[in-house]
Amino acid sequence: MIFLPFLGAIIQALLPSSKGAATSIVSRQVAFATSLIASVCAIVLVASMQTGTAELQATETLPWIGSYAISYDVGLDGLNALLVLLIAIVSPVLIASEWHQKVGARGMHALLLVHQSSLFGAVCAQDLFLMFFFWALSSLPFYFLIGIWGGEGRERAAFQSIVTASIGNALLFGSLVLVYYSVDPHTFSLKELAAGKVGTQTFPFLGLEAPVSAVAFALMSAGLALRAPIWPFHGWFTHVAEEAPSSVFVALAGLAVPVATSLFIRMAYSLFPGTVAQVAPVIVIVGAINLVIGAICAAGQRDLRRLLAFVCLSEVGLVLIGAGSLSQAGAVGAIYQQLTLGLGVAGFGLFSGIIMDRSGTGVFKDEDGKAGFGGLATRTPAMAVVAGIIIASLLGFPGLGGFVGHSLLVIGSYSIHPWAVAFVAFVFVLAAYYLLGMYRYVFLGKATSGSSFRDLSPVERVYLLPVVAALVVIGVYPKPLLDVVRPTVLTLLSVIR
Amino acid sequence: MGDIQSSFIEALPKLMIGAQLLSVLLGAVVYLLGRKLPRNGDWLAGLGVLLLLIVSCWGLFSFWPSDVHQNIGGSFVRGWVGRGSDPSSITVGLLPDLAALSMTVLFAVIAAVVLSNRALLAAEPRAHRHYGAFLIGIAGASLAWSSATVWLALGGVFIATFAGFLVHGARWHEEGESFLAIRFLQERSWTLLLALFGAAAIANQGGTLQFGASFEWPVTSLTDIGAILLATGLFLQFQGVPLQGTLNFPSASCPPSRIALSQVIPGLSALAVLIRLEPQFRSVEIFPVLGWVALGSAFLAVLAGLLHHDWRSSLGFSLVSAFCVSASALAFSAPSSALTIAIGASFGAIALAITGTALAAGGGTSKANRKKALWAKSLAITAGLAASGFAGFVGSHGFLHWLTRLSPEPAHLALAGAAVFLVLIQLWKTVFSVFRVKASTDIGWYPILSPLFLMICALAIVWTGSATGGWVPGAQDHILYSLISAIFPGTPEAIELDHAAGVFGGALVVAAVIAYWTTQPANDLWKGVHRSSPGFAEFVLGGFGFERATGAMFRAITRASNVIEYWVDARAWREWIPLGLSRSFGAISRAGTGIDAQLSRNLPRAMRRSVDIPAKFLQLMQSGDVQWYLLFAIGGGIAMLVHFLKT
Secondary structure, three states: OOOHHHHHHHHHHHOOOOOOHHHHHHHHHHHHHHHHHHHHHHHHHHHOOOOOOOOOEEEEEEEEEHHHOEEEEEEEOOOOHHHHHHHHHHHHHHHHHOOOOOOOHHHHHHHHHHHHHHHHHHHHEOEHHHHHHHHHHHHHHHHHHHHHHOOOOHHHHHHHHHHHHHHHHHHHHHHHHHHHHHOOOOOOEHHHHOOOOOOOOEEEEOOEEEEHHHHHHHHHHHHHHOOOOOOOOOHHHHHHHHHOOHHHHHHHHHHHHHHHHHHHHHHHHHHOHHHHHHHHHHHHHHHHHHHHHHHHHHHOOOEHHHHHHHHHHHHHHHHHHHHHHOOHHHHHHHHHHHHHHHHHHHHHHHHHHHHHHHHOOOEOEOOOOOEOOOOHHHHOHHHHHHHHHHHHHHHOOOOOHHHHHHHHHHHHHOOOOHHHHHHHHHHHHHHHHHHHHHHHHHHOOOOOOOOOOOOOOHHHHHHHHHHHHHHHHHHHOOHHHHHHHHHHHHHHHHHHO | OHHHHHHHHHHHHHHHHHHHHHHHHHHHHHHHHHHHOHHHHHHHHHHHHHHHHHHHHHHHHHHOOOOOOOOOOOOEEEEEEOOOOOOOOEEEEEOOOHHHHHHHHHHHHHHHHHHOOHHHHOOOOOHHHHHHHHHHHHHHHHHHHHEOEHHHHHHHHHHHHHHHHHHHHHHOOOHHHHHHHHHHHHHHHHHHHHHHHHHHHHHHOOOOOEOOOOOOOOOOHHHHHHHHHHHHHHHHHHOOOOOOHHHHOOOOOOHHHHHHHHHHHHHHHHHHHHHHOHHHHHHOOOHHHHHHHHHHHHHHHHHHHHHOOOHHHHHHHHHHHHHHHHHHHHHHOOHHHHHHHHHHHHHHHHHHHHHHHHHHOOOOOOHHHHHHHHHHHHHHHHHHHHHOOOOOEHHHHHHHHHHHHOOOOHHHHHHHHHHHHHHHHHHHHHHHHHHOOOOOOOOOHHHHHOHHHHHHHOEHHHHOOEOOOOOOHHHOOEOOOOHHHHHOOOOOOOOOOHHHHHHHHHHHHHHHHHHHHHEEOOEEHHHHHHHHOHHHHHHHHOOOOHHHHHHHHHHHHHHHHHHHHHHHHHHHHHHHHHHHHHHHHHHHHHHHHHHHHHHHHHHHHHHHHHHHHHHHHHHHHHHOOOOHHHHHHHHHHHHHHHHHHHO
16 A cells, blocks of 8 residues: 555656657556555545444554564554545546646656655654654655756745755654654654653753653654644745645645644643643644634635635644643544545545646635636536535535534634634634635636636546545544544543543 | 334334434435436435435324324434433434424425426536435424434524535635525525524423423523523514615625525524424523514514515515514414414515526527416516415414414504514515516426415415414314414414404505505616615615625735734744744843853862962971971960860
């Protein structure tokens, strides 16, 4: 599951570089097949997980760098199962969405495969060094994907993304090194570091005794905040939204961002339970700021891609509120919301990418508030239905994935942080305003003359189907997934309490 | 036979949910693909309606009248998100009791009457969307009534409301209609969101959110807030002030289906949850406030309705005010009062919408056409009587019970009486507006006479078993078994109604006379008010400033967004941070380069100097200018001197 996409990427590099159609088709098929097989393995793995247990499942342990107690240690539990599912659903979709890429398709597919491998590795890793290795690796493909296939300002956006990611990775690594040296014998193993073993140690810093747990937590949070993104460290993210191809931005916003929040929850809950118990209100405040400012900024957008970037920012805030609530429903909701956020953002990014490919622009209303597209529903009914379902899920309409995540977050956070829930209510009202408003500007109303839009092609229908179907299925029948998540969350929360 | 009956009863929940899901599915198929189906897919929609009707009727007759006080069929509750036993989990379940089955029959009848009026929908460019939306709407409403938990009921309300959006969206290729459709969905989703937040808050506090069982919510301030949010969210489904945006804008879509799907069906669905949770709402003591807010809202809706000249808008506001009175009746009286007022008003409003549309179709002034118009106008008057709770109609039961159970405080009585009186005036103003649409119509006889079915369903005898709806004291007019008593078994029947009936009857007649008198075509009082106080009229028709306020709020949010984006995204991230980084890296680089240059310059010099002296010294020794052994002698002498000085 982890290395198959990587193998696919290597095969892409080894294929002959002739420009023949046959080579091109073979390369696409190899890329898609390796991604799909890895995804099927992942889905089978998650489906075969035992429910009602917090134990790590499907584990694999191999020594890697023995002298530093670094091992290849991976496994599945309630915290990462949904993320594995998300990566498994979205990654092949991204490759399929770039099926007709004319410029350097092999390179793009290879980089997307590397990204898939690295994200699988990052979420499954049970060794901090291994986790960092995969997580740092996942930032690298974006530099090339944005820099080569992006828009006019691609160089700057790619540079911004890699610099920000590097700073974030450096901070994260600093945190992990602190954790490594804080225990004796030194180890990167999550199992051995879990349950607050990092909690009591201090180290001298500028004449003060700094607690390792607090400093490492701060460094880890700052490192992941730069990649999550958290306001106001999000500027690179909106810039990438404007410049990156839609599939690449989906890979970033729909996959890398949920993985970042997932890593935050895993490390915070497992490594720093004492610190998390103390700073939980701060996490909620940061989440609320993200939520509100993301929504306010989204309300002012006239461009589909920037709107999506701010929707993502706002949804990350929601996840943080749930994670900081330290309640069972809130934490389960936060983890569930990562899946629905990823699917919703992926769907939104893909259909907006299709619209932009057709029209050459993502501006859905001009400065005077007149519709940029208008009336697409009559010409592209299938696209209108797909977009409707995705937007409904982002709004948390019953029967779709967003409803389950949103409800759990509200139920879990209400008694602990009622003010945060009031912000959530405000943001939902605002979201109904700007998302439904966008839908009207794009799909409803009088058809604008002269534009030749065609509806979703068979390939587009095929790759959008898994995303939409997943949103419906996890909205209608969330029980199996929640049964996987709940025991792990309960175990971790019991340590925090 | 008995075995078949009992197995049917056992299977009723499954059959109900199956019929509802199938109806939603068929509705979606008809909505999306109806254009490609024969007859726009009306037969498929009819099939769905028939299915719901058969299941609910069979359920009703299976038990009637032996065990009417029991819940029909087995009910079940399951955990959907979380375990069913955990109060904070989201649960689903079905409770197909008499109320659920009766209301499902009612929804099916409404759908059947409107959808069978092909002549009314003929003007619609996409009639299949109305068929599909109807099927989805009634399935949602049926689900709201037959669910055993608040969560599933809210899901039903959402589906019913979504059908309202779909019917508004039947013309969404038109600019104004698409605006209305989205506005409707925004407003309804805001109100549902409030209700969902309220339910979540109650669940968070450990409050049970199931129907059909006696329980109390925990007494905490957070539970109270949750209950207020839930009740407010549900109440606002009636489109009370301030969320009346869609009623203030004209719409060209077919009035009967628009009224039914955007007002009647969502309103009755929301009423299901309010009625089912009545004991809990009463225990947290929010009903008195809700009752007065509902009356206030009814008053404001009346004001808006009176100032609208178009009968379609006026009808919408009449229905809003009637639903508000129904909510007030629930708060001050009993669920039976609320339900009967709402049923009467709903049937009356749909009948008025059908007759109004039939008359608006126009046609030549032939004798036959004038005869049809006369029938239509007669039915409009009958619809007015049904909606306003005249003797013999179901609404009278609710109005009379509500009046008798109001607070005995004179001020309260006067206020409530005034509000209801105004509601009646507004209702009759609408009736006369419909009455005066046209004097002839060449539309077929079916649309003219179809409201008769609705009027029959709105008769008091069908629901309460009483011929007059409670106008005769001592229940002497009760000639059939009361369905309402069976649905609400705890409701006391015998109340001294004679004074109330007199007062209400008088008020009704006076209201009708005033309405007729003030809406004379030559001397329309309300048009006069509009002309003489345009500012006031504008304020009222603009949602009492709500439109302006929300517009200003969203403009302010957009401005805030622009400001934040400008400073954070455009300036900080695209200018200052790159510039700062570039300058700081440049400065560090320049400093490094400078140091490097200095080092490059000075290091060889220093090296040369440091090497020069010993090198020259060694050179001197090598050349013999300095005798090297002298150095050892001098060094040895100094060492001995130091040694002896120490000792």
